[in-house]
Amino acid sequence: MPERTGCCVVGGGPAGLMLAVVLARGGVAVTVLEKHDDFLRDFRGDTVHASTLTLLDELGLGERFSAMPQRVVQHLPLPLQAGTSFVVDLGLLPGPHKHIVMVPQWEFLELLADAGRQEPSFTLRRGVEVTGLLREHGRVVGVRYLDADGSDGELRAALTVACDGRTSAVRGASGLRVREFGVPMDIWWFRVPRRGADLQGLDVRVDDAALLVMIDRGGYFQVGYQIRKGSDARLRAEGIEAFRRRIAALAPELADRLGAVRGWDDVKLLAVRLDRMPRWFDPGLLCIGDAAHAMSPVGGVGINLAIQDAVAAARYLAAPVGRGEVRLGDLARVQVRRWAPTFVTQSLQRLAHRLVFQPVLSGPLGQGDGGPHRPSRLTRLLRRFPRLQAIPAYIVAIGALPEHAPSFARRSSSE
Ligand SMILES: Cc1cc2nc3c(=O)[nH]c(=O)nc-3n(C[C@H](O)[C@H](O)[C@H](O)COP(=O)(O)OP(=O)(O)OC[C@H]3O[C@@H](n4cnc5c(N)ncnc54)[C@H](O)[C@@H]3O)c2cc1C
Structure with a gap:
């Protein structure tokens, strides 16, 4: 049957x-x-x-x-523009x-x-x-x-x-x-040990040339780092030390524990x-x-x-x-x-x-000499009328x- x-x-x-x-x-x-x-x-x-x-x-x-x-x-950090993330207050939700x-x-x-x-x-x-x-x-x-x-x-x-x-x-x-x-990026996905005083929940870091998400899973951070689609093999060829420098540039507090990522086998590629x-x-x-x-x-x-x-x-x-x-x-x-x-x-x-x-x-947006980024129109609008963050x-x-x-x-x- x-x-x-x-x-x-x-x-x-x-x-x-x-x-x-x-x-x-x-x-x-x-x-x-x-x-x-x-x-x-x-x-x-x-x-x-x-x-x-x-x-x-x-x-x-x-x-x-x-x-x-x-x-x-x-409070949800959203990268609403290159160079910086904007924190949205979820308290505004119905x-x-x-x-x-x-x-x-x-x-x-x-x-x-x-x-x-x-x-x-x-x-x-x-x-x-x-x-x-x-x-x-x-x-x-x-x-x-x-x-x-x-x-x-x-x-x-x-x-x-x-x-x-x-x-x-x-x-x-x-x-x-x-x-x-078309999608411009893929993601490197790896773990870094988390310490008691570290941030809780979720954080998004973004600068002129990179974007990183840290997910708090108690004893460790699950980290996602954005790379250009198709660039995985080239970036891996630069070596694991170059990888650690990239991550530390966005998350300096992780610099002393990136040794926990022992090699490329610990970094998974997620194709987006x-x-x-x-x-x-x-x-x-x-x-x-x-x-x-x-x-x-x-x-x-x-x-x-x-x-x-x-x-x-x-x-x-x-x-x-x-x-x-x-x-x-x-x-x-x-x-x-x-x-x-x-x-x-x-x-x-x-x-x-x-x-x-x-x-x-x-890569670097050429927004000057490393000074603060000019907020985009959307960011300025959300700052001026905070209730719009509800959207x-x-x-x-x-x-x-x-x-x-x-x-x-x-x-x-x-x-
Ligand atoms: C890097 C990355 C990070 C993401 N992070 C988030 C996030 O934080 N929040 C969020 O909302 N979304 C996130 N997403 C999107 C999210 O993962 C998906 O949209 C969501 O998981 C879709 O759910 P699903 O049930 O449709 O499929 P999936 O979650 O992919 O589940 C599919 C299931 O089917 C099983 N399966 C596959 N093939 C077969 C088969 N032939 N026979 C039997 N079983 C099979 C798989 O094992 C799996 O369990 C992320 C996506 C990516 C790529």
């Missing part, structure tokens, strides 16, 4: 697990296939946004989440959560996975890599996968949802088109991409999150967008999947709902690439179109 489920979710990242939890609470049989054995991968962002915090409250998970070790970010929380993403994903396991119709299979799609009469009817022990199998489903991120194998196998947008599918669905198949629209790390908004996609998809699709009859119109409703916030957010990221990241990467705060911490849990998925925290 072939294996069967109602909804096959490919990928146990933020989009996949949130989708599976909400669908399972709607009584839908859902199986998540995640290619890794655990969620322990340090390339994932750590941000949990204000709108996701509200969603966790609605799902009855807020109390458990707030009991997890975390860092609360109330709603109960006027902050972003930093939690290692694997802990957030474990919380969602635990919530899923409370539902009898939820299954999470780790160490299972999806390798292709099953099709019948022009419709996707499930996936082909490779198990942890190397054996292959098939899982049939009324609906398959690609939540397998920016290098989505499902999207590749679907033949659906993707529109790529930004793309979007013109159409997110085919008969029997839907793509959401980074699989439908890979996000740049700018603004740290990709996780939020992925989660919002998942909630909207679960709201529209729980009933059709439950009936075992998912029409193209049902899938189109998800894209119609989520296309505008995706377009707006990606357009702002592309603008930031052009106005901030590209100039930084083009970037809203876009980053809440998102262009926040979604709320459907009534069938809501629980009180005691349940």
Whole structure:
């Protein structure tokens, strides 16, 4: 007998697990296939946004989440212009959560996975890599996968949802088109020990020629350093001492511990991409999150967008999947709902690439003799009318179109 489920979710990242939890609470049989054995991968962002915090409250998970070790970010440094960052006050946000929380993403994903396991119709299979799609009469009817022990199998489903991120194998196998947008940068990703008196939460450092993000993960900083796209091999050839000098120029307080980065093996290259599918669905198949629209790390908004996609998809699709009859119109409703916030957010990221990241990467801006930078018009406006800071705060911490849990998925925290 072939294996069967109602909804096959490919990928146990933020989009996949949130989708599976909400669908399972709607009584839908859902199986998540995640290619890794655990969620322990340090390339994932750590941000949990204000709108996701509200969603966790609605799902009855807020109390458990707030009991997890975390860092609360109330003032968000945003590089709004080359040369300097501007600190936005998240206290201006509407709603109960006027902050972003930093939690290692694997802990957030474990919380969602635990919530899923409370539902009898939820299954999470780790160490299972999806390798292709099953099709019948022009419709996707499930996936082909490779198990942890190397054996292959098939899982049939009324609906398959690609939540397998920016290098989505499902999207590749679907033949659906993707529109790529140019991105000027890649990221070096590495760890540096953190000491008790160091900054907490998050910081962004930017000067005329470089940009660096420091994420406080308790005992260490996860550091992201922006390099020009395609320059990794050339910069590595300059040697690890040159690397340490670059980092120390932006974060002098780290200079005496950069020895912890012992060599290039400790510095991972994260290739940044930004793309979007013109159409997110085919008969029997839907793509959401980074699989439908890979996000740049700018603004740290990709996780939020992925989660919002998942909630909207679960709201529209729980009933059709439950009936075992998912029409193209049902899938189109998800894209119609989520296309505008995706377009707006990606357009702002592309603008930031052009106005901030590209100039930084083009090297010293020649703004004089090292004196203070002249604030851009936008920075001056935000300083003069501080309440306007609510706009970037809203876009980053809440998102262009926040979604709320459907009534069938809501629980009180005691349940
Ligand atoms: C350097 C960098 C830093 C970033 N920092 C932030 C940040 O701080 N905040 C933020 O909001 N966003 C950040 N982003 C963007 C964010 O990481 C993504 O937008 C977000 O993770 C998308 O979530 P997702 O669930 O769609 O996909 P992913 O998080 O990529 O999850 C995909 C999952 O699918 C699994 N998978 C992949 N292929 C298969 C397969 N064939 N079979 C089964 N499973 C598979 C993967 O193992 C993974 O678990 C960053 C991006 C980059 C590049």
